[in-house]
Amino acid sequence: MKVTLKVWRQKNRNTPGSFKTYESPELNENMSFLEMLDVVNEALANRGEEPIAFDHDCREGICGTCSLVIDGKPHGPHKGIATCQTYMRSFKDGDEIVVEPFRAKAFPLIKDLVCDRKAFDRIQHAGGFITVRTGAAPDANSIPVPKENADLAMDAAQCIGCGACVAACKNASAMLFVSAKISHLGLMPQGQPERYKRAKAMVDQMDAEGFGACTVTGSCEAVCPKEISLDFIARMNRDYGVALLKGDPKAIKGGGAG
Amino acid sequence: MNIVDRIWNSSLGKKYLMALTGGALFVFLIGHLVGNLQVFGPPDLINGYAHFLKSKPGLLWGARLGLLACVALHIASAVTLAQLNAAARPQPYATKGAYGASKASQYMLPTGVVIAAFVVYHLAHFTVLLPGVNGVGDFTKLKTVLHGEEIPDVYAMMVLGLQVPWVCVFYLIAQALLFTHLGHGLAAMFQSLGFRDHVWWPRIQCFAKAASIALLIGYSIIPVAICLRVVGSDYVERKKYDLKAANSQPAPALVAVQGKEAK
Numbered sequence: 001m002k003v004t005l006k007v008w009r010q011k012n013r014n015t016p017g018s019f020k021t022y023e024s025p026e027l028n029e030n031m032s033f034l035e036m037l038d039v040v041n042e043a044l045a046n047r048g049e050e051p052i053a054f055d056h057d058c059r060e061g062i063c064g065t066c067s068l069v070i071d072g073k074p075h076g077p078h079k080g081i082a083t084c085q086t087y088m089r090s091f092k093d094g095d096e097i098v099v100e101p102f103r104a105k106a107f108p109l110i111k112d113l114v115c116d117r118k119a120f121d122r123i124q125h126a127g128g129f130i131t132v133r134t135g136a137a138p139d140a141n142s143i144p145v146p147k148e149n150a151d152l153a154m155d156a157a158q159c160i161g162c163g164a165c166v167a168a169c170k171n172a173s174a175m176l177f178v179s180a181k182i183s184h185l186g187l188m189p190q191g192q193p194e195r196y197k198r199a200k201a202m203v204d205q206m207d208a209e210g211f212g213a214c215t216v217t218g219s220c221e222a223v224c225p226k227e228i229s230l231d232f233i234a235r236m237n238r239d240y241g242v243a244l245l246k247g248d249p250k251a252i253k254g255g256g257a258g
Numbered sequence: 259m260n261i262v263d264r265i266w267n268s269s270l271g272k273k274y275l276m277a278l279t280g281g282a283l284f285v286f287l288i289g290h291l292v293g294n295l296q297v298f299g300p301p302d303l304i305n306g307y308a309h310f311l312k313s314k315p316g317l318l319w320g321a322r323l324g325l326l327a328c329v330a331l332h333i334a335s336a337v338t339l340a341q342l343n344a345a346a347r348p349q350p351y352a353t354k355g356a357y358g359a360s361k362a363s364q365y366m367l368p369t370g371v372v373i374a375a376f377v378v379y380h381l382a383h384f385t386v387l388l389p390g391v392n393g394v395g396d397f398t399k400l401k402t403v404l405h406g407e408e409i410p411d412v413y414a415m416m417v418l419g420l421q422v423p424w425v426c427v428f429y430l431i432a433q434a435l436l437f438t439h440l441g442h443g444l445a446a447m448f449q450s451l452g453f454r455d456h457v458w459w460p461r462i463q464c465f466a467k468a469a470s471i472a473l474l475i476g477y478s479i480i481p482v483a484i485c486l487r488v489v490g491s492d493y494v495e496r497k498k499y500d501l502k503a504a505n506s507q508p509a510p511a512l513v514a515v516q517g518k519e520a521k
Binding site for chain 1: 261264265268269270271272273274299339340343345346347348349350353354355356357358359360363364366406442445446448449450451452453454456480517
């Protein structure tokens with residue numbers, strides 16, 4: 001099969017970009033979308049042209065590195081998978097496929113289809129962790145966790161931080177990502193001591209990065225390769241509301257416990 | 259940082275404001291509908307009700323100012339959030355996006371703008387009684403007598419006002435948009451305030467659908483019934499005659515008599 005690619009090409013952040021159209025070489029329909037791009041790039045390189053830059057790493061749907069908005073939907077036409085799990089058999093011979101980078105102010109473009117998603121890392125650094133003692137692994141089940149909570153926490157923890165939620169949202173909102181990170185820790189007993197502080201810190205960082213707000217359109221949930229639920233956004237709203245009402249903790253004067 | 263500051267300066271805080279003020283306005287819509295549906299009773303029913311409201315200025319103005327504050331906050335947060343959202347994606351996609359999003363959820367701002375315009379018109383129409391906007395005449399002249407007291411004739415005003423076809427159509431358009439606005443907004447309100455989980459979400463969506471349909475039907479049958487002359491047309495025919503009689507100075511009967519005498 002062969003397809004026509006309409007790809008966003010942009011040399012760097014400061015150079016304006018535009019769409020370029022490429023005819024693919026003969027493809028195997030069982031190639032993944034990224035393998036198709038590899039083949040197209042090989043042909044480009046052979047012709048002495050600059051290959052199309054795109055993000056990829058594990059190519060098995062667990063690292064969250066691949067991105068791409070394919071024909072208007074992040075991660076391609078199917079539900080619950082990443083771009084690397086999208087295969088060319090999902091397209092027809094002779095199709096024109098439009099490929100764009102994730103677009104958001106908080107995800108500045110680096111080159112072609114590659115954008116900078118470090119804003120997610122900064123949100124994680126703001127509170128996406130639990131403060132625990134390191135040392136020997138604790139006994140299994142030494143802290144009881146209700147099965148429902150464990151399941152929900154695992155659902156949230158599936159988030160691979162790819163940023164498709166931001167890319168799909170009409171407001172470029174990062175709430176699905178942030179809520180998944182807040183929830184997977186907040187649902188666990190180990191996450192309780194910092195639960196509200198975490199919610200506040202991560203949401204404040206999200207706002208500072210320039211992401212939009214939630215209009216509950218559900219686009220994020222619909223494109224999420226891990227099918228993370230909007231329920232977690234409600235949970236984040238709950239936790240952040242409590243954090244707002246609580247206010248900042250009392251400033252401690254002098255030394256700690258001693 | 260005080261709590262007002264915290265709420266206003268965070269995206270989630272503004273969503274709480276949107277939800278709370280939207281919820282308050284929804285409660286008002288129910289009360290307003292119950293009041294308006296009295297137009298299907300005898301004229302004295304709604305006239306008495308309107309007179310009762312006017313006779314409690316503290317209550318009336320308290321409610322009006324409260325509603326005004328809710329509307330102002332709802333609009334202010336909507337506008338600032340829309341600016342934030344527009345700024346969050348400086349470069350749009352070339353392809354059609356919004357995958358998996360309902361139309362209602364994507365057009366909350368446009369539907370809200372039309373509803374706000376309708377509210378301004380509705381206030382000018384039936385509260386301020388601006389004669390220029392109703393296509394009929396001066397509503398302040400409509401009076402009736404209840405329990406020996408002369409009071410404004412709200413029943414005649416509603417019937418005369420909504421018998422005008424273009425007014426009726428505008429009211430119906432506004433109701434249709436309110437229906438889509440509420441169908442999404444009522445459910446999103448619970449989401450924004452954090453009242454949602456996998457058990458409650460289907461129930462919340464069902465409630466939002468049922469409530470928005472109920473309000474659509476309730477608010478639409480009034481202009482439709484009036485415009486189709488099902489409600490109050492004979493009452494206002496009499497009223498129109500009285501009004502003409504009151505307006506022409508001196509009264510037509512008197513002119514006739516005087517005319518005869520002059521000859």
